[in-house]
Amino acid sequence: MPELPEVEAARRAVEDHCVGRKIKRAVVADDPKVIDGVSPADFQSALVGKTVVAARRKGKSMWLQLDSPPFPSFQFGMAGAVYIKGVAVTKYKRSAVKDTDEWPSKYSKVFIEVRSVHK
Numbered sequence: 001m002p003e004l005p006e007v008e009a010a011r012r013a014v015e016d017h018c019v020g021r022k023i024k025r026a027v028v029a030d031d032p033k034v035i036d037g038v039s040p041a042d043f044q045s046a047l048v049g050k051t052v053v054a055a056r057r058k059g060k061s062m063w064l065q066l067d068s069p070p071f072p073s074f075q076f077g078m079a080g081a082v083y084i085k086g087v088a089v090t091k092y093k094r095s096a097v098k099d100t101d102e103w104p105s106k107y108s109k110v111f112i113e114v115r116s117v118h119k
Contacts, residue, residue, distance in 0.1 A: 010082035021114035
């Protein structure tokens with residue numbers, strides 16, 4: 001179960017590596033525990049083209065503040081985690097996804113790709 005420092009580390013990593021970037025692609029699992037009241041395709045298309053303004057947290061919940069709604073939120077629950085390719089989100093366990101790793105993981109529930117800084 002992620003503790004508050006792990007959730008804060010995830011928030012900081014997202015803020016450090018995603019703020020100011022546009023969402024290039026989003027993939028959401030077709031799972032009622034992940035999204036409710038909207039189809040995965042509609043949710044995905046609503047995110048593409050939005051700019052990440054901030055990453056916010058309250059307790060074990062984190063959300064992305066985008067330049068306009070929707071603002072996706074994440075509840076870390078028992079095994080939630082954020083992975084950013086090539087970045088160690090936490091310092092005490094393997095959390096950096098390597099170029100050789102399956103990406104996104106087959107266990108991912110939400111995958112968001114942002115544009116590089118150069119574009």
